[in-house]
Amino acid sequence: MSSRINTIMMENSDVIIKNWLEIVSEKRKNDYTSSISEELFQSTNREFVNVIFKSLDQEGLTKELEDFSERLVNLGWPLSYLTDGLQTFRRVAIDFILSQGEQIDTDYFSRILDKVDSWVDPIINKLVNEYSGSWEHTVSLQRVALQELSAPLIPVMRDITIMPLIGTIDTERAKLIMENLLDGVIKHNAEVVLIDITGVPVVDTMVAHHIIQAAEAVRLIGATCILVGIRPEIAQTIVNLGIDLGKFPTKSSLRKGFEKALELTDREIVRHEDRNQMIEDIMESLEKE
The missing domain is CATH 3.30.750.24 (STAS domain)
Structure with a gap:
């Protein structure tokens, strides 16, 4: 069952990516990314979903996804862009797998959820930890700088x-x-x-x-x-x-x-x-x- 789900995901990656991009682009109208140029937004999304698939293929957080998230942190993109994108990918993946025509029962649905969760949750947890560590480091440096400037003699x-x-x-x-x-x-x-x-x-x-x-x-x-x-x-x-x-x-x-x-x-x-x-x-x- 697990290998079949993997095969469905990898063989239909183009369709899943297309569905994911459509949903993310639609949500853009109501969030902060509306101020970002269309070209930058679309190129960032394509890179994001590609590194997600690479992480799924290698079953873990890849160097590409780490570098991608670190670059977004340095550019000031919020953590919500990464976590919302992964949550959207979770929903798109589950919907696509369920649409493949097999009879849906509680056990089958539960196994799909467990499999997709086993892909997405570790990536989200790792990104949150990486992002929090980077943020705490930045805040620490800012605090030191403010202390040096707060009471000069x-x-x-x-x-x-x-x-x-x-x-x-x-x-x-x-x-x-x-x-x-x-x-x-x-x-x-x-x-x-x-x-x-x-x-x-x-x-x-x-x-x-x-x-x-x-x-x-x-x-x-x-x-x-x-x-x-x-x-x-x-x-x-x-x-x-x-x-x-x-x-x-x-x-x-x-x-x-x-x-x-x-x-x-x-x-x-x-x-x-x-x-x-x-x-x-x-x-x-x-x-x-």
């Missing part, structure tokens, strides 16, 4: 560093901010750190608590923390929440914060005109002597 001048924060701050990210902040202050021998929250959309009690903790930790290792980028709505929220930010300087903009940092490190901004005037005064004083 930038030395902008001797003794002065800036940490610009963008996006939502949760507990995990707050821990990363604290670690980068303390390591960076020591590494760059910074006296002043500006934490810029211009890009933080919401400052609630939890976010403020994390910022206060970070500023206090910076103070304990001998540096000063200045919180900059406090917009009016954030200032109002902080007041309404009763949060005390009086332990360290706060400024509305990065420019004002940087001016404060210069002051704390015994520097000042001298305008070009003022500098020229100062030089002239010094020269005039020397001439009088």
Whole structure:
């Protein structure tokens, strides 16, 4: 029985492929593949069903099907394209075998189902595992990249560093901010750190608590923390929440914060005109002597 089903499938592969392509093409009208060019869609389908038949012939997941699925993953095609295609192939194969004119009884139908399932299910399971592994690897790489960018500490001048924060701050990210902040202050021998929250959309009690903790930790290792980028709505929220930010300087903009940092490190901004005037005064004083 099993060999007869194999023979029917292989000898009628062209008809089964044609039926499969018709169903998949019809379903395309209602899914994401409608945005893909007709030429690419049809060529991908033909390749897909051919590698399926090769897997059936070799009774397992072939290198061709593995390469095909990996390429689709890299191109951004969802797993549902592969699993839906295999489920459609299951239905087409069963319908075709049942149409071959033999008397259909429960035992015969059950054996057909078992045989086709033994073809399709291992392939689906293997593809899901392969796809999940690739996805988890991609997500892991993205998470590492985001962590590296989520709390950078930038030395902008001797003794002065800036940490610009963008996006939502949760507990995990707050821990990363604290670690980068303390390591960076020591590494760059910074006296002043500006934490810029211009890009933080919401400052609630939890976010403020994390910022206060970070500023206090910076103070304990001998540096000063200045919180900059406090917009009016954030200032109002902080007041309404009763949060005390009086332990360290706060400024509305990065420019004002940087001016404060210069002051704390015994520097000042001298305008070009003022500098020229100062030089002239010094020269005039020397001439009088």
